[in-house]
Amino acid sequence: MTDTTGATPAPGPVLDRAARRLAAVLPPGAVITDPVRLRTYECDGLTHHRAVPGIVVLPETTGQTAAVVRICNEYGVPFVARGAGTGLSGGALPRTDGVLVVTSRMRRVLEVDLPNRRAVVEPGVTNLEITEAVRAHGRYYAPDPSSRQVCTIGGNVAENSGGAHCLKYGFTVNHVLALEIVTPDGDVVTLDADDPGYDLLGAFVGSEGTLGITTRVTVRLLRAPEAVTTLLAAFESIEQGGRAVSAIIGGGIVPAAIEMMDALAIEAAEAAVDCAYPAGAGAVLIVELDGPAAETALRSAEAERICRESGAFELRTAAGPAERDAIWKGRRSAFAAVGRISPAYIVQDGVVPRTALPGVLADIDRLSAEHGIRVANVFHAGDGNLHPLVLFDDREPGAAERAETVSGRILDLCVEHGGSITGEHGVGVDKARYMPRMFTDDDLDTMQLLRCAFDPRGLSNPGKVFPTPRLCGEVPGVRRGAHPLVESGRAEQF
Amino acid sequence: MGAPHGGGPRGAGAPGAADAPAALEALRGTGAEIRDAGPGDAVAGVSPRWVALPGDTEQVAALMRVCASLDLAAVPTGGGTRLHWGRPPERCDLLVGTRRLNRILEHASGDLVVRVQAGTAVEDLAGVLAAAGQELALDVPSGGRTVGGVLATAAAGPRRLRYGTARDLLIGITVVLADGTVARSGGKVVKNVAGYDLGKLFTGSYGTLGIITEAAFRLHPAAPARCWTTVRLPGPESWADPAGVVGPAALATALAASQTEPSAVELDWSAPSGAVTVCALFEGPAADGRARAVQDLTGGHGPGEVTGEAPSWWGAIPGGGAPDEVLLELRVPPASADRALRAVAARGLPARVRGSLASAVLHVALPARTGGPEFAAFVSGVRDDVRPLGGRLTVLAAPRELARRVDPWGPVGALPLMRRVKERFDPGRRMSPGRLAEGL
Ligand SMILES: Cc1cc2nc3c(=O)[nH]c(=O)nc-3n(C[C@H](O)[C@H](O)[C@H](O)COP(=O)(O)OP(=O)(O)OC[C@H]3O[C@@H](n4cnc5c(N)ncnc54)[C@H](O)[C@@H]3O)c2cc1C
Numbered sequence: 001m002t003d004t005t006g007a008t009p010a011p012g013p014v015l016d017r018a019a020r021r022l023a024a025v026l027p028p029g030a031v032i033t034d035p036v037r038l039r040t041y042e043c044d045g046l047t048h049h050r051a052v053p054g055i056v057v058l059p060e061t062t063g064q065t066a067a068v069v070r071i072c073n074e075y076g077v078p079f080v081a082r083g084a085g086t087g088l089s090g091g092a093l094p095r096t097d098g099v100l101v102v103t104s105r106m107r108r109v110l111e112v113d114l115p116n117r118r119a120v121v122e123p124g125v126t127n128l129e130i131t132e133a134v135r136a137h138g139r140y141y142a143p144d145p146s147s148r149q150v151c152t153i154g155g156n157v158a159e160n161s162g163g164a165h166c167l168k169y170g171f172t173v174n175h176v177l178a179l180e181i182v183t184p185d186g187d188v189v190t191l192d193a194d195d196p197g198y199d200l201l202g203a204f205v206g207s208e209g210t211l212g213i214t215t216r217v218t219v220r221l222l223r224a225p226e227a228v229t230t231l232l233a234a235f236e237s238i239e240q241g242g243r244a245v246s247a248i249i250g251g252g253i254v255p256a257a258i259e260m261m262d263a264l265a266i267e268a269a270e271a272a273v274d275c276a277y278p279a280g281a282g283a284v285l286i287v288e289l290d291g292p293a294a295e296t297a298l299r300s301a302e303a304e305r306i307c308r309e310s311g312a313f314e315l316r317t318a319a320g321p322a323e324r325d326a327i328w329k330g331r332r333s334a335f336a337a338v339g340r341i342s343p344a345y346i347v348q349d350g351v352v353p354r355t356a357l358p359g360v361l362a363d364i365d366r367l368s369a370e371h372g373i374r375v376a377n378v379f380h381a382g383d384g385n386l387h388p389l390v391l392f393d394d395r396e397p398g399a400a401e402r403a404e405t406v407s408g409r410i411l412d413l414c415v416e417h418g419g420s421i422t423g424e425h426g427v428g429v430d431k432a433r434y435m436p437r438m439f440t441d442d443d444l445d446t447m448q449l450l451r452c453a454f455d456p457r458g459l460s461n462p463g464k465v466f467p468t469p470r471l472c473g474e475v476p477g478v479r480r481g482a483h484p485l486v487e488s489g490r491a492e493q494f
Numbered sequence: 495m496g497a498p499h500g501g502g503p504r505g506a507g508a509p510g511a512a513d514a515p516a517a518l519e520a521l522r523g524t525g526a527e528i529r530d531a532g533p534g535d536a537v538a539g540v541s542p543r544w545v546a547l548p549g550d551t552e553q554v555a556a557l558m559r560v561c562a563s564l565d566l567a568a569v570p571t572g573g574g575t576r577l578h579w580g581r582p583p584e585r586c587d588l589l590v591g592t593r594r595l596n597r598i599l600e601h602a603s604g605d606l607v608v609r610v611q612a613g614t615a616v617e618d619l620a621g622v623l624a625a626a627g628q629e630l631a632l633d634v635p636s637g638g639r640t641v642g643g644v645l646a647t648a649a650a651g652p653r654r655l656r657y658g659t660a661r662d663l664l665i666g667i668t669v670v671l672a673d674g675t676v677a678r679s680g681g682k683v684v685k686n687v688a689g690y691d692l693g694k695l696f697t698g699s700y701g702t703l704g705i706i707t708e709a710a711f712r713l714h715p716a717a718p719a720r721c722w723t724t725v726r727l728p729g730p731e732s733w734a735d736p737a738g739v740v741g742p743a744a745l746a747t748a749l750a751a752s753q754t755e756p757s758a759v760e761l762d763w764s765a766p767s768g769a770v771t772v773c774a775l776f777e778g779p780a781a782d783g784r785a786r787a788v789q790d791l792t793g794g795h796g797p798g799e800v801t802g803e804a805p806s807w808w809g810a811i812p813g814g815g816a817p818d819e820v821l822l823e824l825r826v827p828p829a830s831a832d833r834a835l836r837a838v839a840a841r842g843l844p845a846r847v848r849g850s851l852a853s854a855v856l857h858v859a860l861p862a863r864t865g866g867p868e869f870a871a872f873v874s875g876v877r878d879d880v881r882p883l884g885g886r887l888t889v890l891a892a893p894r895e896l897a898r899r900v901d902p903w904g905p906v907g908a909l910p911l912m913r914r915v916k917e918r919f920d921p922g923r924r925m926s927p928g929r930l931a932e933g934l
Binding site: 113118159199203205207225293355439451454 | 679682687714718753755783825903
């Protein structure tokens with residue numbers, strides 16, 4: 001092949017050659033190079049990070065996916081996997097010099113195995129489709145991100161996604177029994193929970209596409225609970241609501257979900273969907289319990305009593321599915337609703353120990369007042385996962401910067417309280433720079449060892465998760481002494 | 495590889511007798527308690543030269559730096575209850591005991607979270623948590639096990655059905671690597687997706703990647719009531735009965751799918767003949783009613799017996815834990831449990847089978863006097879039978895003359911990736927080398 005650009009080929013010609021090779025191994029129409037169509041993939045749910053992918057491919061099988069990855073290796077071009085593109089941390093942000101591998105043509109439910117309580121699906125199947133495939137049999141797939149109608153199981157595995165009900169049922173990692181992956185060098189490997197040795201399955205879940213591409217997922221199916229009770233409790237203040245949460249958990253109750261919204265979030269939801277929450281509420285709490293009918297009845301009576309004792313001025317219990325939906329409607333609409341009361345907003349995602357919630361919320365209030373930036377709080381109160389919505393007017397000079405400051409300071413609060421900079425949205429490109437606030441260089445270097453074991457050439461979703469990407473060869477094979485970072489000239493970078 | 499830091503002489507292997515005093519002095523310099531190893535310190539038959547008892551993570555790191563500079567191989571140990579499990583290490587100079595790392599660092603009862611040092615005994619932790627009405631829902635067999643040992647061997651008990659295993663309850667970990675690097679991942683909150691989850695990687699690592707020094711777990715409220723329903727089923731001949739007598743697999747499947755939500759469904763069986771005992775645990779405020787409600791699921795086997803006490807065998811690993819025990823782990827998709835049990839019975843050896851029937855993770859103990867050829871035939875025969883079902887048989891412990899006749903794991907597709915992980919974490923092969931599998 002002739003290279004017209006000279007000794008060091010620019011990405012263009014390399015990609016052109018790669019595209020021709022890709023077209024030879026993929027079905028017709030599965031390689032996209034048309035600039036207009038490429039642009040539709042330029043961002044995920046975090047829309048202010050954009051990059052037009054060099055090439056987009058739409059493989060239909062594991063074999064095709066492996067062939068794509070091998071071609072990427074041949075040409076040394078990076079690749080990024082993409083599911084539905086609903087990620088909120090820029091994890092699926094493409095590379096202009098690379099290939100975006102979209103799983104939208106791998107959407108089959110391959111097997112439903114009821115006696116063994118599991119299903120095998122392709123990565124492009126949406127979260128909700130799994131439940132829909134088994135609902136008639138009284139089963140469901142438990143992790144329920146709010147985006148479940150569109151987000152893919154491949155994306156859920158990459159992000160270790162949670163949902164409102166993960167308080168009782170856990171996250172994606174607790175519900176995946178096996179994965180088939182294409183490793184960053186193009187091998188097809190099965191990671192199985194029943195394998196002896198290192199829990200590579202567990203380590204892969206949540207690795208945000210940096211350890212390879214998932215091509216098949218075996219998930220656990222649960223029986224639909226016998227009874228579900230949903231309680232809406234209205235409080236005058238967020239402190240009272242917080243106290244109720246602590247008392248419920250402290251009382252030995254593990255609800256399926258405990259969600260809280262503050263006054264501003266309620267205001268937004270009312271304006272958007274008319275959810276008719278009790279007037280004058282400074283906070284509402286949704287407490288959902290599920291399980292055997294006898295147990296659920298007892299527990300929800302206790303939860304009701306606790307809410308009342310914590311100062312709830314109004315309590316509603318859903319009498320059936322319709323009323324349950326009505327209670328959840330406001331909560332489900334909250335993110336989108338905020339868009340109607342503010343021209344622009346940042347969705348933050350951080351975690352604090354549950355008992356630190358009241359203090360942290362008061363601190364957020366102070367930050368908000370100090371910077372003149374409104375913050376609406378919607379959160380998974382049961383596990384301390386905050387989703388502050390930082391509202392600003394992007395036409396006002398300096399407002400975006402102030403909002404960014406408030407948003408970043410909220411993460412500092414989380415770290416100061418022993419929490420996390422992300423509970424479910426992932427690190428992606430968005431929070432890579434915050435990682436050193438939570439982890440030391442040694443922690444990050446150790447994580448990098450895992451990265452290098454899977455992806456020595458750094459081709460799988462490079463530039464995500466870790467603050468300073470570097471080649472695996474840069475880390476000496478054996479490190480000795482106390483200051484290897486100084487030796488490698490990296491210590492002053494932070 | 496560069497020259498070792500610290501400038502000590504380094505031969506082809508471990509330091510010879512001549513520099514032993516220097517090594518001892520360097521080890522003592524870490525502040526850890528150091529003593530000569532005795533006969534009770536052997537790791538799967540391999541005797542270390544010294545035993546170190548560090549008092550904190552920093553001392554563990556200092557020990558690992560000494561090992562790195564003198565090329566000493568180290569094996570971590572907790573209660574020492576499972577040192578005969580796994581394969582013999584390729585070399586072992588230093589046994590690093592975590593017994594003195596036994597502090598409960600933080601019990602945030604309002605957050606249902608606990609942080610402990612890795613040498614904390616599981617029973618001691620349970621006692622502290624019980625006082626607050628809480629528990630770590632990892633009902634591993636008692637008897638001196640430490641938190642770190644439970645993680646390193648990925649041990650779990652009956653309630654894996656409801657709460658999962660160690661990896662599902664672990665939320666943060668501190669480890670010391672072969673070069674003395676101290677690394678943490680996770681934290682002390684139950685929900686957290688920042689960075690890779692190193693805790694998962696170290697679960698089941700048998701000390702081959704580094705030394706676990708601290709761990710944080712999510713806790714559960716202790717159940718206010720517990721009840722067990724026990725059913726006895728006839729032996730395997732009747733499960734094939736065309737009249738459709740319910741076998742253990744069907745019973746477990748029905749129980750696991752039922753609205754009574756058992757926390758565990760266990761099996762105890764003395765193969766090749768004899769009745770099978772199946773027992774389900776119910777926890778929670780309405781436990782008694784739920785335990786009684788399952789009686790109509792027991793098919794033609796009569797009403798189960800409902801008790802407020804667990805049967806004596808509950809949660810105990812068969813085989814007794816003696817250094818010469820022969821213990822295997824059999825896993826199949828739960829609906830195939832009958833066929834897996836028949837595969838065991840068909841070999842004609844007096845096997846004791848016990849474990850989680852609803853998850854089909856079963857321990858199989860064979861008599862210590864089992865002959866080498868019989869053992870090899872058992873392993874290959876059961877493997878042949880369960881492979882088509884998607885099952886696997888792993889040798890957990892066996893005297894060397896038995897173990898050497900078989901591949902302890904059978905085929906594992908992810909083994910090459912595991913080896914690559916090992917090469918990155920421990921390129922000098924000083925951490926329990928070869929203990930988990932060849933190359934790990
Ligand atoms: C309105 C809204 C609500 C949301 N609510 C929740 C919520 O409640 N809980 C929650 O946890 N998240 C939530 N999210 C975030 C998002 O939906 C999840 O992170 C989801 O798992 C992403 O799935 P996706 O298919 O869109 O993945 P993408 O956005 O396409 O990709 C996400 C990451 O996964 C990687 N990836 C995708 N597919 C693969 C694959 N096959 N193999 C390897 N890597 C892959 C990508 O490289 C990227 O790093 C929400 C998002 C929106 C927009």
